[in-house]
Amino acid sequence: MRPLARLLALLLFLFAVTAVAQATVGVDPVARLYTATPGQTITQVLNIYNPNPSEQKLRVVAYLTDMNVSEIGETEFPPAGTVKESSAAWTTFTPAEIELGGEETKQVRYTIQVPADATPGTHWAMLMFEAQEPAAIPGKTLASFRLRVAHTIYVNVQPTKADGSITGIFDSLPQNETGNYQIAVQYTNTGNAVTGVKGRVELRDADGNLAATLPLSLVVALPNRTVLLKSAWGGPVPKGQYSALVILNNGDKNKDILGEHVVTLPFDLKPPATTADPESNGANSAPSGPAKTGGKP
Structure with missing residues (x-):
């Protein structure tokens, strides 16, 4: 395998999804590649941060999706459980919603419970963090924004083979x-x-x-x-x-x-x-x- 750091840097470029807006939200790390055996439990803590100095708070909602890539490199994010290699059903996280002030960081923890009968090979899921403007009022606010960033989760269930x-x-x-x-x-x-x-x-x-x-x-x-x-x-x-x-x-x-x-x-x-x-x-x-x-x- 190529060095993990180089592969994760590429994952950041390909799979971190953002929308253009006046505010942003970030996740650290942006991707993880785990090696696991059937029945193993994996836990990871993520830092979710608002790099903007603004006093306005961001409401951040977390949810899981799958990810697929077409032959021409287009990335899609179908609902969790759509892709046969999905690990979304193995993954739980908490909290599901946080609020971030300017330049504030909070943590979200997720756990992967690899099934005892898991198929060998790579399984994956995307843990999305969607930031919303808390002040937006449906039916009254003329313009609001939503943006999201993804943490990519790869689990290599042994044995794996590159070919x-x-x-x-x-x-x-x-x-x-x-x-x-x-x-x-x-x-x-x-x-x-x-x-x-x-x-x-x-x-x-x-x-x-x-x-x-x-x-x-x-x-x-x-x-x-x-x-x-x-x-x-x-x-x-x-x-x-x-x-x-x-x-x-x-x-x-x-x-x-x-x-x-x-x-x-x-x-x-x-x-x-x-x-x-x-x-x-x-x-x-x-x-x-x-x-x-x-x-x-």
């Missing part, structure tokens, strides 16, 4: 000389554990010379689901045919996951113009479809 493969490579050619070549790699998590996946694309010309290395940033891959890792290549780049070698790693230090794709640029790519239309970079052109993929070395 996966590249199941597609898609690309989009630039529509003009100042556009970007865009590539997306589809990774399918075939293991039973949540993993962090990252990598790179090595582009080589017809002579085998390394033309560019495109980073594929770390993403979270849920069990039995796919994710897309994306990157782009801009000018100056000569036209011609290139070979793209995709190299991914899901935390296994002993082996990488490989895939191959052929790239054909129809014209020379120039450096992007500073006044270029953002729609002109080829992002809206149709992908070419899945490419040949390789296995693990």
Whole structure:
């Protein structure tokens, strides 16, 4: 597995849900990943805080939801118990409602009771904290706000196994000389554990010379689901045919996951113009479809 701190930092970016408003509410820590055995009990204390110096108090209501991520990286929060890997039914918390003054912090405690017959693999739930303006009066207040932040709970019930493969490579050619070549790699998590996946694309010309290395940033891959890792290549780049070698790693230090794709640029790519239309970079052109993929070395 990747270092826990890096994975949780990514979870903060992907799964902490907020709404724009004049006030905010925070939770610390934003995510936890536990290793457990069937029948084990886990307890965690969260700090819920209002960082604003305002004298106005915030009413914060806590509740559980599930979480799912689509193939294109869109995060959804269906009702608790919807996702088959949900741990919401295992989780209780107290208090269910708090009130926070300016720059005030209070604690919420939750307990996870892992069932004796729990299925091995990663189970998860989201403990949401929704802040509301206490002064809002239904039917009378013209405008009020609600915002929420999530604490992500992952429980790895042993034994777990990280496994996966590249199941597609898609690309989009630039529509003009100042556009970007865009590539997306589809990774399918075939293991039973949540993993962090990252990598790179090595582009080589017809002579085998390394033309560019495109980073594929770390993403979270849920069990039995796919994710897309994306990157782009801009000018100056000569036209011609290139070979793209995709190299991914899901935390296994002993082996990488490989895939191959052929790239054909129809014209020379120039450096992007500073006044270029953002729609002109080829992002809206149709992908070419899945490419040949390789296995693990």
